[in-house]
Amino acid sequence: MFELLFIFITTSTLFYYYLSYRRSRKRLYELAAQIPGPFDWPLIGSAYLGITVGPTKMCDFLVQMLHTLSSPLRAWIGPLLFVFFDKPEHLEVILNSQSCVSKSYVHRFFRFEYGLLHCAPELWRVLRKRLNPSFSSTTIKNFVPTFNVQADKLVQYFEAFVDREAIDLLPKVSSYTLSAALLNLFGVNVRVNDTEYIEQFAENAEKMWLLMFDRIYKPWYYPDFAYKLTPSYRKEKKRIHKLQQLSIEVCTARESMRLKPKQYQSDKTVPMPEILIERLERITFETNEINEDIMLQNVHTFLFASNDTTSNVIATTLLMMAMYPDVQDRVHKEVTHSVSNDVITIDDLPSLQYLEMVIKESLRLVPVASIIGRICERELQVDNWTIPVGTEVFIPILKLHRDKSIWGQHSERFDPDNFLPERCAKRHPYAYLPFGGGIRNCIGMRYAWMSMKIALAKLIRMYEFSTELRLEDIKLIPSLVLLVANRHMMRIKRRKLR
Incomplete structure (x- = not known):
């Protein structure tokens, strides 16, 4: 009798709290019901759609599904409401709205919650304002000599x-991007000449992001207590520790170099702009706007952001040129014609227009991020839809960049002419988002472009690249950075210098 009474009371209590929970989210459910989406099962929602899809098939699966369904698209994963938007006019509203500045709930899976990439809006506004000058045109032009030496x-x-x-070639390219970042952004030569360490660092980071991303489409791992019981969590901890070791080495090296407040005043007529680490040190040790833990997490973040992203774009662009020798030859001719000596200057970069088109097309087909997410913190009107508070708003960039209604019937082909000025003028500015867009776009765009163009120009001038891979064979793996499952496999041949 007592057991039956206990079961009745427990069931009734759970049912009461469930109804209370539903009532508290009534507005969310009402607005969500107006957005089209697939059938949702109790508890797991729409997660069943991709539950049997492996990592190498996930990108193709999502892109094909989104091609056949309308935008916006609603999907429930457990108690979380996901809404996907891919129309450029809608993306402009979302990415420029103060209601959608917070990064998605799933971004917390990538740790470093106080880094600029993932942090909450209040901290992000402080960091972005203070760190912007470290990526201004005035500052990054001083990086050109280092980029040349490392290239x-x-x-x-x-x-x-x-x-x-x-x-x-991807881990090989990391020896350039990470070394340049250590010198330009952090002002240290820690590990700069240790190519074996840098390649291992890049490989470790790649595997770490894959582990973390794998959690996104396994909603039963969303609760931290459940995830911490898994082998994936234990592997993740080891990989995070390896990543953090380099950041600690950087901070230790900076300890003896750190400038005292009075030394920031230079006797020079035109003082050198402060680099990233100097600004982080200033707001940590002088103004106390952030603490040392936040500073360290931003060192982690910028080591990743300046290396993993840029190295992937350089390697992917080389792979595309290896697949299309005529494109590679045209880039080579442009480089030899535009760059007169071994040192590429800031004035040479604007003349490398076709190379820039090739990079942009590579970023279109293989964007750095396949998808980006924001949390809607206040109701937001997007065309005919009202997005409720708490919605996870997702933008599938990979699908956007291959949308036939934007890029034509041959949107899956590699065609640098997509970025001819006259074609760009006809497209909505939010049809192409390689570095995100709106309020929370990438702080390091100028830095990345300079780094990529200098390295690629020097490599193409000296070497010819070939591959047996074809574009239709390429399989992509979603991660914090979109990865090529086939790897960037290429042969290298020395060019005959004229």
Whole structure:
């Protein structure tokens, strides 16, 4: 008798709290019901759609599904409401709205919650305002000599792989991007010449982001207590520790170099702009706007953001040119014609217009991020739909960049002419979002463009790249950075210098 009474009371209590929970979210459910979407099962919602899809098929699955369904698209994953938008006019509203500045709930899976990439709006506004000058045109033009030196080292490093079997160039390129970041953004030469360490660092980071991303489409791992019981969590902790070790080395090296407040005043007529680490130090140790933990998390963040993203774009652009020798030849001709000596200057970069088109097209087909997410913190009107508070708003950039209504019937083909000025003028500015857009766009766009153009120009001038891979064979793996499952496998041949 007592057992039956206990079961009745427990069931009644749970049912009461469930009804209370539903009533508290009544507005959310009413507005969500007006947005089209697939059938939702109790508890798991729409998660069943991708539950049997492996990592290498997930991108194709999502893109094809979104191609056949309307936008916006509603999907429930457990108690979370996801709404997908891919119309440029809608994206402009969302990405410029103060209601959608917070990053998605799932961003917390990538840790470093106080880093600029993932932090809450209040901290983000402080960091963005203070760190913006470190990525201004005035500041990054001082990085050109370092980019040249490190790119020359990369060219020399590639010499060891000339006329050999195809190799994966991505970890090799990381020796350039990470070394340049350590020198330009952090002002230290820690590990700069240790290519083996840098390649291992890049490989570790890639595996770490894959582990973290895998959690997104396993909603039963969303609660931290459940995830911490899994082997994935234990592997993740080890990989995070390896990533953090380099950040600690950077901060230790900076300890002895740190400028005292009175030394910030330079006797020079035109003082050198403060680099990233100097501004982080200033707002940590002088103004106390952030603490040392937040500073360290931002070192983690910028080590990743300046390396993983840029190295992937450089390697992918080389792969595209290897697939399309005529495009590669045209880039080579432009580089040899536009750059008169071994040093690429700031004035040379605007003349590399076709190279820029090739990079942009590579970013269109293989964007750095396949999808970005925001939390709607206040009701937002987007065309005919009202997005309720608490909605996870997602923008599938990979699908947007291949949308036939925007890019034409051959949107899956590689065509740098997509970025001819006259074609760009006809497209909505939010039809192409390689670095995000709106209020919370990428702080390091100028830095990335300079880094990529200098490295690619030097590599193409010296080497010819070839591959057996074809664009239709490429399989993509969603992660914090979109990855090529086939790897960036290429052969290298030395060009005959004229």
